[in-house]
Amino acid sequence: MGFRVRPRAAVVLAVSLLSFFPLSCFLHASLAATPDDAADAPPLGVTAPPVPAQGVALPSWLELGLDAVVRLEGARAFDLEAQALARETRASRALTRLRPRVTVRAGDRLALEVQPQWYGSHDLEAGRLSLYRAVAAYTSAALDLHVGRQEFAFGSAFLLGADDFFDGLAYDGARVTLRGGATLTLDVFGGRYAAAQSGGVSGSLTGAWAAWGAQGRPRVEAYAALDRGALPGESVRVLSLGARVAAPLGPHVTFEVEPIVQRGSYAPEPGGAFDVDAYGGHADLMAELGPLSLTAGYALGSAGDAAARAGGRWTEFRNPGHDVSQVGDLGLIGDLGGIDAGDARASGLRIVTLGGALPIRSATVSLTLHRVTAGAVQGVRSDDVGTELDAVLSFPLGERLAVTLAVSRFQGGAFYREATQDAPRLTYAHAGLRMTY
Numbered sequence: 001m002g003f004r005v006r007p008r009a010a011v012v013l014a015v016s017l018l019s020f021f022p023l024s025c026f027l028h029a030s031l032a033a034t035p036d037d038a039a040d041a042p043p044l045g046v047t048a049p050p051v052p053a054q055g056v057a058l059p060s061w062l063e064l065g066l067d068a069v070v071r072l073e074g075a076r077a078f079d080l081e082a083q084a085l086a087r088e089t090r091a092s093r094a095l096t097r098l099r100p101r102v103t104v105r106a107g108d109r110l111a112l113e114v115q116p117q118w119y120g121s122h123d124l125e126a127g128r129l130s131l132y133r134a135v136a137a138y139t140s141a142a143l144d145l146h147v148g149r150q151e152f153a154f155g156s157a158f159l160l161g162a163d164d165f166f167d168g169l170a171y172d173g174a175r176v177t178l179r180g181g182a183t184l185t186l187d188v189f190g191g192r193y194a195a196a197q198s199g200g201v202s203g204s205l206t207g208a209w210a211a212w213g214a215q216g217r218p219r220v221e222a223y224a225a226l227d228r229g230a231l232p233g234e235s236v237r238v239l240s241l242g243a244r245v246a247a248p249l250g251p252h253v254t255f256e257v258e259p260i261v262q263r264g265s266y267a268p269e270p271g272g273a274f275d276v277d278a279y280g281g282h283a284d285l286m287a288e289l290g291p292l293s294l295t296a297g298y299a300l301g302s303a304g305d306a307a308a309r310a311g312g313r314w315t316e317f318r319n320p321g322h323d324v325s326q327v328g329d330l331g332l333i334g335d336l337g338g339i340d341a342g343d344a345r346a347s348g349l350r351i352v353t354l355g356g357a358l359p360i361r362s363a364t365v366s367l368t369l370h371r372v373t374a375g376a377v378q379g380v381r382s383d384d385v386g387t388e389l390d391a392v393l394s395f396p397l398g399e400r401l402a403v404t405l406a407v408s409r410f411q412g413g414a415f416y417r418e419a420t421q422d423a424p425r426l427t428y429a430h431a432g433l434r435m436t437y
Contacts, residue, residue: 301336303348
């Protein structure tokens with residue numbers, strides 16, 4: 001596709017890949033007594049069952065881990081750093097994220113976990129070292145308590161997620177999980193945005209998240225989240241009230257719906273705040289046809305209204321800029337609130353998603369289409385924002401390594417042609433390697 005790989009990016013990629021091998025050898029020997037998969041690891045505060053050691057045995061109270069990502073990215077007509085349209089440009093970078101983890105356990109109930117993060121691209125001097133996770137945990141049959149720096153990710157991650165594709169999103173605070181039997185949980189959480197991963201956002205996030213349901217049965221969630229996170233110059237106090245229902249419609253079909261309403265106040269700049277009156281959500285249908293997995297979905301956010309703003313109301317939906325699957329892999333669309341082109345704005349996005357995934361031997365091939373329109377436009381007449389197509393090939397390399405090869409293509413619609421006299425064609429491709437211990 002004509003991408004030019006910068007020498008510095010190639011050097012960083014080579015150094016990062018080479019670092020995998022000594023880390024892999026060390027951790028393979030040291031962690032032989034730990035579960036193979038992260039999903040099988042016990043929660044903080046629960047002692048792992050003993051496994052016969054095959055290498056250097058660690059004390060039972062100590063665990064080591066690593067989550068390492070190396071990704072070579074290339075783009076045309078797209079700014080990788082800003083995740084924005086950039087015509088007549090070609091860019092590439094090697095992105096590296098290393099998260100070593102140390103967990104110290106004190107009996108069956110108490111644990112301390114520390115996870116620094118090194119994240120950077122282009123050259124080693126461009127990277128930054130930060131503390132991503134530092135949590136003291138207490139676990140019992142009735143509740144879990146986590147205090148310190150941690151992620152707040154719940155449900156489908158449509159509203160609150162961890163932004164795992166990039167440098168993550170963490171908070172300094174506390175989370176209490178209360179359990180009522182095997183099917184009912186209530187999470188109460190609160191904290192301040194950690195500056196190292198917030199992208200300039202400061203403030204706090206507090207809320208509660210209740211969930212009921214068991215594996216293979218209908219699952220119902222209800223939540224309230226008060227977000228005071230704001231960029232410099234902004235003032236934000238938005239309460240999101242939502243519910244999520246996921247239910248099987250037979251042995252091979254699952255349906256999910258998640259409506260959200262928002263109230264509060266928002267001031268995009270000093271000098272006056274608007275009363276927030278917005279809504280958003282998504283609905284998805286997933287089907288298994290033999291080895292083939294199919295997905296159809298619709299997501300929307302309410303649109304901004306000039307007349308409403310004149311009356312002191314802000315009606316444009318806001319959801320955080322974490323990695324939301326409904327908006328596609330490219331990252332051009334940050335959330336469902338809207339997108340700008342020149343002096344025009346497409347507000348309140350509507351996204352139709354159609355996708356399929358097929359396993360081929362040990363690999364999985366997926367193809368997903370996102371059709372984007374707007375609920376309202378300003379400065380133009382057309383609400384046709386564009387279409388994105390994402391193609392992904394993923395496969396494992398043993399038990400610890402996974403490879404992803406992906407290409408995303410966005411074709412701008414009439415909204416861009418009217419706003420900028422040109423319909424952009426954006427291309428983003430990446431080859432990634434992830435190692436998890």
